[in-house]
Amino acid sequence: MSNNIIEVKNLVKKFNNITAVDNISFSVKEGEIFGFLGPNGAGKTTTINIICTLLSLNSGDVTLCGYNVLKDKNKIRNCIGLVFQDPSLDDRLTAMENLNFHSLLYNVPRKLIKKRCEEVLETVDLTNRKNDLVRTFSGGMRRRLEIARGLIHYPKILFLDEPTIGLDPQTRHKIWDYIIKLKKNQNITIFLTTHYIEESEICNRIAIIDRGKIIAFDTPEALKDMVGMDIIIISSKDNNKLKFYIEKKLNKKVEIHEDDNIKFEVKNSSNFIPDFIKNCPVKITSINARKSTLNDVFLNLTGREIREEYMNAKDNFKLKMRFRTRM
Amino acid sequence: MKELAGIYIIWLRDVKKFFRDKPRIIGSLAQPAIFLFILGSGLAISFQVFGGGGGKDYLEFMFPGIIGMTILFTSFFSAMSIIWDREFGFLKEVLVSPLSRASIVIGKNLGGSTVAMIQGSIILIFSPILKIPITVVSILKLLPIMFLTAMVISSLGITLAARLKTMQGFQVLTNFILMPMFFLSGALFPLVDLPKWMAYLVIINPLSYGIDAMRTVMLGNSYPQLHPLYINVIVLSAIIIVITFIGILLFNKQE
Numbered sequence: 001m002s003n004n005i006i007e008v009k010n011l012v013k014k015f016n017n018i019t020a021v022d023n024i025s026f027s028v029k030e031g032e033i034f035g036f037l038g039p040n041g042a043g044k045t046t047t048i049n050i051i052c053t054l055l056s057l058n059s060g061d062v063t064l065c066g067y068n069v070l071k072d073k074n075k076i077r078n079c080i081g082l083v084f085q086d087p088s089l090d091d092r093l094t095a096m097e098n099l100n101f102h103s104l105l106y107n108v109p110r111k112l113i114k115k116r117c118e119e120v121l122e123t124v125d126l127t128n129r130k131n132d133l134v135r136t137f138s139g140g141m142r143r144r145l146e147i148a149r150g151l152i153h154y155p156k157i158l159f160l161d162e163p164t165i166g167l168d169p170q171t172r173h174k175i176w177d178y179i180i181k182l183k184k185n186q187n188i189t190i191f192l193t194t195h196y197i198e199e200s201e202i203c204n205r206i207a208i209i210d211r212g213k214i215i216a217f218d219t220p221e222a223l224k225d226m227v228g229m230d231i232i233i234i235s236s237k238d239n240n241k242l243k244f245y246i247e248k249k250l251n252k253k254v255e256i257h258e259d260d261n262i263k264f265e266v267k268n269s270s271n272f273i274p275d276f277i278k279n280c281p282v283k284i285t286s287i288n289a290r291k292s293t294l295n296d297v298f299l300n301l302t303g304r305e306i307r308e309e310y311m312n313a314k315d316n317f318k319l320k321m322r323f324r325t326r327m
Numbered sequence: 328m329k330e331l332a333g334i335y336i337i338w339l340r341d342v343k344k345f346f347r348d349k350p351r352i353i354g355s356l357a358q359p360a361i362f363l364f365i366l367g368s369g370l371a372i373s374f375q376v377f378g379g380g381g382g383k384d385y386l387e388f389m390f391p392g393i394i395g396m397t398i399l400f401t402s403f404f405s406a407m408s409i410i411w412d413r414e415f416g417f418l419k420e421v422l423v424s425p426l427s428r429a430s431i432v433i434g435k436n437l438g439g440s441t442v443a444m445i446q447g448s449i450i451l452i453f454s455p456i457l458k459i460p461i462t463v464v465s466i467l468k469l470l471p472i473m474f475l476t477a478m479v480i481s482s483l484g485i486t487l488a489a490r491l492k493t494m495q496g497f498q499v500l501t502n503f504i505l506m507p508m509f510f511l512s513g514a515l516f517p518l519v520d521l522p523k524w525m526a527y528l529v530i531i532n533p534l535s536y537g538i539d540a541m542r543t544v545m546l547g548n549s550y551p552q553l554h555p556l557y558i559n560v561i562v563l564s565a566i567i568i569v570i571t572f573i574g575i576l577l578f579n580k581q582e
Contacts, residue, residue: 052423053423054419054422054423074425074427077423077424077425078425080423082423084416084419084420086416086419087415087416088415088416088417088419088420089417089420090340090344090412090417091415092344092347092348093340093343093344097340097343100336101336101340102420102424104332104333104335104336105333105336105420105421105424105425105426106424106425107329107332107333107425149420
């Protein structure tokens with residue numbers, strides 16, 4: 001019980017008449033990587049902002065490191081590090097100056113500032129750029145600098161709100177490497193949000209959030225087990241015969257997929273395929289197996305996919321601004 | 328102690344960025360130069376044409392006013408940088424820190440005021456060209472007055488910025504607050520024998536106290552004074568305290 005570092009009970013947040021966060025409860029254990037997965041506008045950032053004392057709440061109870069979010073704002077602010085969804089560096093200052101600014105805001109002892117700055121810059125591989133203006137940094141470098149900045153005051157919890165949004169796949173990959181490395185080296189709790197499904201798989205536990213509600217909450221493996229099935233797509237010389245065979249002999253529900261592919265689900269594709277090929281009466285031209293992903297989980301729970309189409313005009317604009325400022 | 332460190336670093340950021348932006352320093356000399364050399368010289372001639380005293384006197388009269396104008400614009404724009412910080416996300420970084428809202432407001436005010444004071448002092452390089460008498464002593468007296476005036480405008484700007492979410496309202500503020508403040512400040516013409524409604528506006532215009540004080544310490548009492556120096560200083564200080572207090576309240580209330 002006592003190792004819950006964040007506890008959220010029955011949290012509700014409304015903006016005028018729109019309920020952004022609708023009575024959610026969850027807890028985060030000390031030292032884990034906890035993830036919020038959901039489409040844009042699901043209420044992820046709103047929840048983070050409330051936990052981080054940046055937004056007020058309508059009702060509910062939020063405690064963090066034992067402090068109440070309404071009563072002990074400053075104590076909470078002292079023990080969290082935050083990487084916002086939107087960039088928040090001063091790009092007319094150098095990397096070092098940004099870190100120094102942060103250190104003084106967070107009351108890091110003067111003697112330690114230089115050492116800590118060097119240390120976090122080392123962690124994110126930016127030591128050789130420390131005296132360059134942030135304007136000259138690429139998007140990925142800025143993101144890494146923001147993560148470094150969030151670590152200077154040795155927070156107990158690091159919040160990462162969409163840490164890889166708007167970055168290219170290679171840089172995204174790198175950012176996740178840093179986060180995993182970080183987790184290994186320091187016993188820090190990490191709370192992240194993302195709408196990239198594959199990225200949320202590094203989490204110890206995930207809450208899937210949609211339209212302000214938590215619709216599933218478990219480990220990534222358990223969530224995937226919920227869907228449980230691997231998907232097999234095959235095509236053959238004679239699809240009708242094949243379909244008949246699978247339906248009658250193997251007792252599986254089959255759907256004819258686009259391009260005349262046959263799609264069905266099995267429990268464990270790696271065991272199933274060798275036997276299937278050996279016994280199949282029809283000549284198979286292609287076979288394709290796919291493990292279930294969290295996207296299938298989301299699809300299963302909501303009937304929709306987590307995709308960019310939920311991005312509204314404002315998000316779109318923000319994204320554009322990001323690219324512009326990150327040029 | 329920890330609050331002081333926060334105030335210091337917020338102040339330092341503004342000052343550093345000011346010195347780093349050399350084009351801005353030079354560019355912002357253009358406006359006062361145009362006012363002094365073109366408008367000032369032109370008006371000085373017209374005063375000779377329409378009768379009255381010497382033309383040089385008008386330039387001398389106008390000079391502290393132009394310093395005041397520079398301070399007005401510089402400190403107001405500095406305060407408005409809060410809106411940029413909000414738009415570009417940097418403000419969040421400050422707001423989520425354990426630093427109190429009061430220290431944020433004070434640090435920002437001191438930063439903007441320092442920058443404005445420096446910018447205002449740069450105007451003094453025009454004084455030999457215009458043959459305006461200044462001494463080391465008058466400069467030393469002028470600096471704190473400039474700083475006080477800048478603080479008034481900064482606190483006003485910061486308080487407005489607490490409520491302004493985007494830069495869009497900015498143009499409106501410039502037209503409806505900055506320009507009237509400038510014209511009713513005594514920068515360009517003496518504030519004597521004014522129509523009643525204008526006289527009232529002058530009373531509530533904080534800049535009029537600042538420019539009156541600057542003119543007094545630079546030129547003594549050779550031009551009409553609105554108030555004695557100590558009254559100006561007291562009024563300016565009082566306005567700073569009141570508006571800063573409102574600004575802190577607004578920042579505290581903000582989500």
